[in-house]
Every structure is written in C-alpha cells, then in structure tokens.
Amino acid sequence: MKKRAHACVLTGLLGAFASTFAMADEPASPHVLSANIGLASNYIFRGISQTGGEAAIQGGLDYSHRSGAYLGAWGSNVGWLTEFQGYQSGSMELDIYGGYRNAIGPVSYDVGAMRYLYPGSKNGGGLPGAWTTEAYVSAGWKWFTAKYSYYLSDSVFGVGPNADGSGYFDISGSLPVGETGLTLGAHWGTFNFRNVGAADYDDWKVSAAFDMGKLGKVGDGVTLGVAYTDTNAERRFWTQANGEYLGKGTTTVSISKAF
Template structure:
C-alpha cells in the first residue's frame, strides 16, 4: 500500500506540540506525545493495513484532577480494501475522559469517550466513523475495559449501535530489567450483525531501550503475536467476514514488531 502525504499529519501535530514552551514543574497541566513505526497495524485482532507497515503518532493533555484529552493517528488500508471507499488511508482518533483511583486500594478507574474518524470518499459505502463510550477498572497488572458503540454504523456495519467490545489485559514488568510481558483477550459483539462476532487474543513483550543507553530514553521496542477466531476467507475472494477485496484474511494470526518514542 502506498503511503500518501496524509499519513504524516499526526507527526506534524507532534512537531508542533514539541515546540510549546515547557510548563512549570508544579503545573497541573501535562502534555505528552508519542510516535511509532509498526510492521502491521492490528486493532482488536484485525489488521488495519492488510499486513503492511504503519506510521503512527499522537499527543495527550492531562490535568492533575484526572481529566484528559488526546488524539492519535495512523495510516490504514482497510477503508479502501475492505470497506470499498473510493479513497481513504487515514485513521484519526479523538478521545477524552476522567481517570483516578480508589484511595489506597490499588484499584484504578477510567471513564471516557472515543471517536474514530476515517476521512475519505465513501462512494456509497457504509460510513466507518465510530464513537464509543468506555469504562475500565484496573488492579496492579490487570485491566478490564468495556466499550459500547453509540454509532448507528460501527466500523462500517449498518444498524450496529449497541455493539460492544470487552478487553481483558495483563501487563507484568520483569523486575528492573526494562522488559514487560503482556497478555490480552477480547471479544467483539456486533448488534444486528452476528456473523461478524469474534474473539481475539495477543501475547507481547516490550523492552525499555533506555536500559541500554541514556540516549535511548523514551524509546521502546516491542514484539507481539495476535490471532482471532474471526471468519476469514480462503485467499481467493472476499466471500467471508473480515476478508478484504484481495481475499486476504484480516484476522489471521500474525507477528508484529514495532518501535516507539515518547515525546
């Protein structure tokens, strides 16, 4: 897939953010950013780029009260290859919410809303833009997060408001080595589109490169394996759910490698 100039809009935003004057250390306002390159953009077990690489980035604002806002973007391929848009190779996300904890219990919470936008020419296809509300609870290394779609057309499926996704994840740091091991299981249920329902799972490992050198501060190297039980095609035609126009099974098991930099 050829990456067009729209792919780099998130990076332009990050560059602008980096030029902002530093805030006082005791300020309640925090701005952070990130940029990454990945061998395959996989979202909830489904490849968004058809196995091609992606350039991604975003930035976040957080207030000491727990309120936060953020944006994130990536190039994608499924809008044209699966959704039949005449043009469109960008995903742009906007999200916000409130997070905090329950005293000294170690239990955390996160409540918010996220919108996923896919600019492009739909050419009569079902609109892929989606908005979800979400709620999460965490304890130590474990997190449970529930997403509920309030869009009539959830990721391009008509009459699908009320679709939901449950994400169960664990992230375990290995001592002071800089290595973190992760595991995830999720289940996606589509309202009025039961044939699209599926489960996905992933195992991962990330390494903090600053453990090797201070000049690598903020750089993380990651590797993962993701798979689903989504109903894919036989490689010859887009005749089954989660198969693109080239017959590629977008939910097939795949290994992913990425490198990211916190700004």
C-alpha cells in the same frame, strides 16, 4: 575591604540558596502535555489488521490534568477503507478522545469516550460509513485491567447499519520483569456486533516490550515491542476484496518514542 567582600559573598550565597529553596517549593504545573510517534510492521486493532499486513506510521498528542481529566488525538495510516469498506479513497485514521481517570485505593479506573474518524470518499454503493463513536469504562488492579467499550454510532468500523449497542470486552495483563526494562503482556477480548452476528469474534495476544532507556540516555523514551495476535473471526466476513484475511494470526514488531 576583606570583611566587606566576605559579606558580599555571604549575601550572594544566601540569596542563591533562598532562590533555590523557593524554586523547590514551587508547585508543579497541573498540566502535562506529551507526544508519541511510532512505526509498526502491521497495525493490529483488537485482533484485526487495519493495514492489510502492511506497515504503519503512527503518532499522538496527549494532554492531562492533575485532577485526572485528559484529552488526546492519535493517528495512523490504514488500508481497509478502500480494500474492505469500498471507499473510493481514504487511508487515514484519526482518533479524538477524552475522559477522566483516577483511583480508589488499589483500584484504578478510567471513564471516557472516543470518536474514530476516517477521512475519505465513499463510493455510494450503500455500504455504511466507517466513522465510529464509543464510550468506555475500565478498572485496573496491579498488573490487570478489564475494559468495556459500548458503541453509540449506527455503524461500527464499517459494520452496520443499526449496529449501535455493539460492545467489546477485554481483559489484559502487563507484568514487568524485575528491573530489566522488559514487560510481558497478555490479552483476550470479545467483540459482539448488534444485528450483524457474522462479524462477531474473539481475539487474543501475547506480547513483550523493552524499555531502551535501560541501555543509556540515548534510549530514553524509546520502546521496542513484539506481539503475536490471532482471532477466530469468520474468514468469509473479514476478508478484503484483494483476498487478504484481516483476522489471521500475525507477528508484529514495533518501535515507538515518547516525548
């Protein structure tokens, strides 16, 4: 009986080991789905406030494939549709994007397209719509990334018409500070609007982000951020109907959670 019991135990252990070994050898899924949600004191996009200095709730959903292909959607509340663009109603931005990213040796690259959707009701005053389409390409090396966005839509974030062919170029750097969880960032960009020279501007940003996961499991996926942004955007062009200048120097704090 003892021998039979020992044999049963040994068989069970070998079976468990074989099962564990088989699970370890199973290839990981080529599909990855992730999500994020965040709160910011101000929604700044390329130096310009999208909320007129007010807070923003934001979130997104992303799918990526092992091949490098990806798709995603991201949304936020905005304020400029009614205050700057003359919409009767509209307070949301929804971005749909897709592309392909990979690397050649130490250089990473990303090629894709994005459609910025702004649901709302125009007032019929002749101002161009806000919906915008861009194609982009970027290259990165170590801590640095350069990106160029080319606009295919007749209107570019409400600037137009006949603004297709406009472009935005930016260079950014992101430097982790050892194993502290702190990352320092810097950015400079320039926006050139075709046929609307008064809208052209440069913007710059310095930032810091802290990975709360360094403080324990409760902070996993949580990032705290602070950034200072500024522009040389022409005040007369980039001021809302309520007198808010959208390109002024601003400090923004944020918190986000990735899933």
